[in-house]
Amino acid sequence: xxxxLTIIASSAVASGDIALTHSSxxxxxxxxxxxxxxxxxxxxxxxxxxxLYVIDNPWGAGVLAAAAAR
Numbered sequence: 001x002x003x004x005l006t007i008i009a010s011s012a013v014a015s016g017d018i019a020l021t022h023s024s025x026x027x028x029x030x031x032x033x034x035x036x037x038x039x040x041x042x043x044x045x046x047x048x049x050x051x052l053y054v055i056d057n058p059w060g061a062g063v064l065a066a067a068a069a070r
Contacts, residue, residue: 003029017045022060037062 010023020042027035042055057063 003027003032019043019045019051025058 004027006026006028008024008026010021012019012021014020020040022038022040024038025036037058038060040055040057040060041053043051043053045051059066
């Protein structure tokens with residue numbers, strides 16, 4: 001299969017134990033058209049200090065645009 005996922009830019013904003021992150025990404029694989037999007041994720045800090053994603057949306061606002069086009 002193979003492919004390359006490139007994170008172009010990312011940022012995070014935290015408030016207490018909740019964080020919103022987003023990244024611009026590009027996925028390239030042999031024999032396939034490249035894919036690009038801006039993701040959006042929500043993470044929660046765990047009691048041991050680590051962060052776990054509670055929402056992972058790889059398409060970001062693109063999900064809203066697709067729903068509006070229907």
